[in-house]
Amino acid sequence: MFHVVPNLSAAIKAVECGVDGLVVEGGEGGGFKNPRDVATMVLLPLVRSQVDVPIIAAGGFVDGKSMAAAFALGAEAVQMGTRMVSALESPVHENWKNAIVNAKETDTVFLNRMHSPALRALRTDKTTRLENSPEVNAMAEFGKAIDLYFGGDMESAIALTGQVCGRIDSVRSVRDILEDVRREFFETLEAMSNRYLG
Ligand SMILES: Cc1cc2nc3c(=O)[nH]c(=O)nc-3n(C[C@H](O)[C@H](O)[C@H](O)COP(=O)(O)O)c2cc1C
Known part of the structure; x- marks a missing residue:
């Protein structure tokens, strides 16, 4: 069993409870979050330095370069959420996929910092309104997910999405995504080896 963790203390607690591995997820990722968010770049090497179990890195991964970075920081695998939500085979409405494709890296909001879950x-x-009303619990205003997921009404609910939307510029098949990730991962290792070890 792998447990998702947002900080070092949760990682240590999960390992002490006997998990087989961890999903170490930074605050830039899409979805439910700890209100005290920590970026993958800080969290992943920190957790790696304190635990021995296998780690799947999550939050910000989209291609072979970012996967190589995760491996350099101590992960054995990466998990891609936003990239897969926007994939061709993903069942969500094309309005959401197109919104991800068109989004800049600054086009996400972090909600519910004063409540939980963030x-x-x-x-x-809708989410800009919630961002500007931190006293409101966004979960109470979540809305009708089905109208967003399958009806494509982007204002009917909250479209969980990570900052990496800014690095996604087309809807692609899962096969193409994975083949490119794999190829670019090895190209990146080779290029770095040639540049810094050659
Ligand atoms: C639409 C959406 C739904 C998600 N649902 C869950 C979930 O039910 N459980 C979970 O552990 N993580 C969930 N996540 C988080 C992803 O599994 C993944 O860790 C995260 O998206 C990684 O960051 P990224 O978006 O930068 O790739 C969800 C993410 C998205 C975008």
Whole structure:
């Protein structure tokens, strides 16, 4: 069993409870979050330095370069959420996929910092309103997910999405995504080896 953790103390507690491995997820990722978010770049090497179990890195991964970075920081695998939500085979409505493709890296909001769980989601009129009303519990205003997921009404609910939306510029098949990730991962290792070890 792998447990998702947002900080070092949760990672150590999970390992002490006997998990087989960890999903170490930084606050830039899409979805439900710890209100005290920590970026993958800080969290992943920190957790790696304190635990011996296998780590799947999550939050910000989208291609072979970012996967190589995760491996350099101590992960054995990466998990891609936003990239797969926007993949061709993903069952969500094309409005959401197109919104991810068109989004800049600054087009997500971090909601519910004063409540729990916090969430990272795509910026829309609804989520901008919630961002500007930190006293409101966003979970109470979540809305009708089915109208968003399958009806494509981007204002009906909260479209959980990570900052890496800014690095996604087309809807692609899962096969193409994975083949490119794999190829670019090895190209990156080779290029770095040639540049710094050659
Ligand atoms: C639409 C959406 C739904 C998600 N649902 C879950 C979930 O139910 N459980 C979970 O552990 N993580 C969930 N996540 C988080 C992902 O599994 C993944 O760790 C995260 O998206 C990684 O960051 P990224 O978006 O930068 O790739 C979700 C993410 C998205 C975008």
